[in-house]
Amino acid sequence: MTQKGRNALLLTPAGLWLLVMLVLPLLVVFVFSFGERGAAGGYVPAFTLEQYANLPARWTAFKNTLILAPLGTIAALVIAYPLAYFLAVRCAPRWRTSLLILVIVPFWTSILIRSYAWIFILGGRGLPALLETVGLDDVRLINTPFAVLVGIVYGYLPLMVFPIFVSLDKLDKRLLEASADLGSTPWRTFLQVTLPLSIPGVATGCMLVFILLMGEFLIPSILGGGKVFFVGNALVDLFLQSRNWAYGSAVAMTLVAVMLVTVSVYMKFISRLGGQRDDISLM
Amino acid sequence: MGLEDRAATRHIAELRAVTKTFGNVVAAKDLNLTIGEGEFLSFLGPSGCGKTTALRMLAGFEKPTEGEVLLDGQVVNDLDAHHRPVNMVFQQYALFPHLSVFDNIAYGLRQRRPRIDRSTISTKVEQALETVRLGDFGPRRIWEMSGGQQQRVALARAIVNEPKLLLLDEPMAALDRKLRKEMQFELQNLQRQLGITFVLVTHDQEEALSMSDRICVMEGGRIVQVGSPRDLYDAPRSRYVAGFVGTSNFFDATVADTAGNSVTLTLKGGPTLQGTSDTLFSPGQEVCVSIRPEQIALTRAAPATGSAFPVAIRNRIFLGEHTEYLAHSDALGDILVLVPRQAELNEGTFNAGEQAFVSWNDTAQLVLEK
Ligand SMILES: Nc1ncnc2c1ncn2[C@@H]1O[C@H](COP(=O)(O)OP(=O)(O)O)[C@@H](O)[C@H]1O
Ligand SMILES: [Mg+2]
Numbered sequence A: 001m002t003q004k005g006r007n008a009l010l011l012t013p014a015g016l017w018l019l020v021m022l023v024l025p026l027l028v029v030f031v032f033s034f035g036e037r038g039a040a041g042g043y044v045p046a047f048t049l050e051q052y053a054n055l056p057a058r059w060t061a062f063k064n065t066l067i068l069a070p071l072g073t074i075a076a077l078v079i080a081y082p083l084a085y086f087l088a089v090r091c092a093p094r095w096r097t098s099l100l101i102l103v104i105v106p107f108w109t110s111i112l113i114r115s116y117a118w119i120f121i122l123g124g125r126g127l128p129a130l131l132e133t134v135g136l137d138d139v140r141l142i143n144t145p146f147a148v149l150v151g152i153v154y155g156y157l158p159l160m161v162f163p164i165f166v167s168l169d170k171l172d173k174r175l176l177e178a179s180a181d182l183g184s185t186p187w188r189t190f191l192q193v194t195l196p197l198s199i200p201g202v203a204t205g206c207m208l209v210f211i212l213l214m215g216e217f218l219i220p221s222i223l224g225g226g227k228v229f230f231v232g233n234a235l236v237d238l239f240l241q242s243r244n245w246a247y248g249s250a251v252a253m254t255l256v257a258v259m260l261v262t263v264s265v266y267m268k269f270i271s272r273l274g275g276q277r278d279d280i281s282l283m
Numbered sequence B: 001m002g003l004e005d006r007a008a009t010r011h012i013a014e015l016r017a018v019t020k021t022f023g024n025v026v027a028a029k030d031l032n033l034t035i036g037e038g039e040f041l042s043f044l045g046p047s048g049c050g051k052t053t054a055l056r057m058l059a060g061f062e063k064p065t066e067g068e069v070l071l072d073g074q075v076v077n078d079l080d081a082h083h084r085p086v087n088m089v090f091q092q093y094a095l096f097p098h099l100s101v102f103d104n105i106a107y108g109l110r111q112r113r114p115r116i117d118r119s120t121i122s123t124k125v126e127q128a129l130e131t132v133r134l135g136d137f138g139p140r141r142i143w144e145m146s147g148g149q150q151q152r153v154a155l156a157r158a159i160v161n162e163p164k165l166l167l168l169d170e171p172m173a174a175l176d177r178k179l180r181k182e183m184q185f186e187l188q189n190l191q192r193q194l195g196i197t198f199v200l201v202t203h204d205q206e207e208a209l210s211m212s213d214r215i216c217v218m219e220g221g222r223i224v225q226v227g228s229p230r231d232l233y234d235a236p237r238s239r240y241v242a243g244f245v246g247t248s249n250f251f252d253a254t255v256a257d258t259a260g261n262s263v264t265l266t267l268k269g270g271p272t273l274q275g276t277s278d279t280l281f282s283p284g285q286e287v288c289v290s291i292r293p294e295q296i297a298l299t300r301a302a303p304a305t306g307s308a309f310p311v312a313i314r315n316r317i318f319l320g321e322h323t324e325y326l327a328h329s330d331a332l333g334d335i336l337v338l339v340p341r342q343a344e345l346n347e348g349t350f351n352a353g354e355q356a357f358v359s360w361n362d363t364a365q366l367v368l369e370k
Helices: A003-032 A057-092 A093-108 A111-122 A127-133 A145-170 A173-181 A186-214 A219-225 A233-239 A246-276 B003-007 B053-059 B101-110 B119-130 B145-157 B177-194 B205-211 B229-233 B241-242 B341-347
Strands: B011-022 B025-038 B042-044 B066-070 B087-090 B167-170 B197-202 B216-219 B221-225 B251-259 B263-268 B271-277 B288-293 B297-298 B309-317 B322-329 B335-342 B355-361 B368-369
Touching: A003 A246, A057 A145, A057 A233, A057 A246, A057 B003, A093 A145, A111 A127, A111 A145, A111 A219, A111 B177, A127 B101, A145 A186, A145 A219, A173 A186, A173 A219, A173 B087, A186 A246, A219 A233, A233 A246, A246 B145, B011 B053, B025 B053, B025 B221, B042 B053, B042 B205, B042 B288, B053 B066, B053 B087, B053 B167, B053 B197, B101 B119, B101 B145, B119 B145, B119 B177, B145 B177, B177 B197, B177 B205, B197 B205, B205 B229, B216 B229, B216 B241, B221 B229, B221 B241, B241 B251, B241 B368, B251 B335, B263 B288, B271 B368, B297 B341, B309 B335, B322 B341, B322 B355, B335 B341
Parallel strands: B042 B197, B042 B216, B087 B167, B167 B197
Antiparallel strands: B011 B025, B011 B066, B216 B221, B251 B263, B251 B288, B263 B271, B288 B368, B297 B355, B309 B322, B309 B355, B322 B335
16 A cells, blocks of 8 residues: 555544534534524524624623633633642652642543532532621622633633643753853743743643633533523524524534634734744644 | 962862762762862763762752852852852753754843843854854754754853853763864863863763863762872872773782882782882782783783783784783783884784783882772
C-alpha cells in the first residue's frame, strides 16, 4: 500500500465519525433553520428567513452566554493559575501527585449531583443563613447570575488547572535561576520568564473552558432556576418543549457562528501574542 | 602575572570552612579556598564530587550549611543570587526560549535599577555579540542556534554584565571535541581580554590543565589539592590527584627506611627503589610510587647506571608525536611508557612480544600516600 493509502486508512474512522456525527447533523440543522414550524410542532420544509428575523426574541439567552462564558473563563483562570503554579513550582514533589488527584476527584461524581449540592450551599439554608448570623440579611444567591458563575467555575476549574500545570511543570527551573543570576527579583522573574512561558497552557485552558461554557446548559438550568439561562437552555426549550425545530435550528446556527467568530478572533490574538514563538500552540 | 604576584592581589571570593549537606548527603565538606582577582580557577573532579555545589554557593543558589562565603571581603551567606555581582554560565546554558538572542543578552542589563537607557544597552549587547563572534545573530531565535552558538550566547549573556566573578559549570560538556578545543582557547583569550575572574567547573582534566591558572581538585566533597596545573602534575600530593591530573603508573610499595627526605622503598615484587618525598613517612608504611609514562625510557639494552627492569612489550599505539607502549614487568606489573618521536628514531620501534628494559631517573619517582 502506498504512503498515501495508509494515511487515508488512518483517517477513515475519524473521518466517517465526523461526517455522520457532525457534518450531517449540522447540515440538517442548517436546512431546518430556513424552514417553518409544523402545526403540531416539528419541521415543515420551506425557505424563509423568518426564523432568523425572530432571533432578537432570544436575545437574553445570547447576552447571558456572552457575558457569563467569558466571565467564567476569566474567573476560572484567576483561580486556576495560582493553584497550578503552586502545584508545579512550589509544592514538594511528594505531595504533588496527591494534590493533583484531589483536583480530579470531583470528576468521579456526575456534574448533575455536584450542581445539586450547590443548590443547598447557595440556597436559603446555606450560605445566606450563615451570612445572617453576621448581620447580612436577605442575601439571595441561588437563581442569580452569581450562582451560575460559581457553578460553572467550580465545574470547569480542573480543565483550566491541568493545561496550565503542564506548561508550568515543563518549564525548566534553571531558567528561573538564570533570571535571578542576571539580577531579576522573584516577582520580575515571574513576569518575564514564568508567565510568558506558561502562555501556551493558559491559551489551551481558556479555549477549552470557553468553548464548553458557550454550549453549557446544565449548570444554568440547575443553579439559575430558569431565571439565568444560556443559549443551551433556549435550545433545550425550543427543541423539546415548544417543539419549534426551525426556530431552534436558527438559534443553534447563530450560536455556531458566534463561536466561530469569537474563537478565531481569540486565536488571532494568541498567535499575535506569541509572535514567532514555536512553543505556542492552542491544543 | 605569576602566581606570587597574584597571592598579593585582592581576594575576590573566599570559602571559609564551608560545608553543604542535602538531607544526609554531604555534598561539600569543609571547603577552604581563596580566589584572587583576575584569576582563572578550575574545580576539577569526577561527577558527584561537589563541584557544582561549590559553584552554586558562590552564585547564591545554595546556602552553606556551615561556614562562610565571602565576595569582595564581605560575608554573603544571606545575600540572594539576584543581589550578587556574580554571573553564571549554566551547564545546559539555560537560555530563555521565548526571547531572541539579543534579548537574552540584554536581560541582565534590563534588570538594573536605576534603569540603563536603551541605547547604552543596545551598544553593550552589540559589543558582547562581537566579543563572542556572533555579530549578526542578535535577532535570531534561540532554537535556531547550534549548540556551539548557544554556548556563546550564554557566555555573552553573562559577560555583558561585567561581573566580578564569572562562574562556568561544565560549559563545554555538550560540545563536540573539536569545538571544545576551539572554545578552550577562546575562553582563555576572553578571560585575559576582559580581566574578569573565571571559576570553571569541569570533570575533564585536559580542559582544566589547558585553561586554568590554578586548579582545585575535589574528591567526595572535599578539596584535596589546590595548585597550578604544573604543580599538580609535577607534585601531586596523593595518588588520587596524580591519577586525575594526567596519567601515571602506580606501584604499591612499603617504606623500608627514611633519611631526611629520601626514602627507601620495597616494591611488592621484592626489588627496592630510592625515592624522595616532602611528606614524612615512617618505616613500614604502605605507600604508592607514581611514575609518569613520559619519564620512563624504553631501551633494548639495560642502561649502565640506575635501576632498570626487564619488560615484555604487550601493545603499541601510535599517537603521532608519541608512541604509547604497554609493557609488562614481572616485578612491577603493567607499565605504560610514552616514547617521544625523537627517542624512537634512536631505538627504533618495538613490536609486541619483544623484550626490552624500562628505566627512569630517581627524581621521576613520586612517593605518595595511599
Ligand atoms: N539539590 C540537591 N539535593 C540533594 N542532593 C544533591 C543536590 N545537589 C547535589 N546533591 C548531591 O551532592 C553531591 C554533589 O553534587 P554536585 O555538586 O552536583 O557534584 P558535581 O557537580 O561534582 O557532579 C552529589 O552526591 C549529589 O547527588
Ligand atoms: Mg555538576
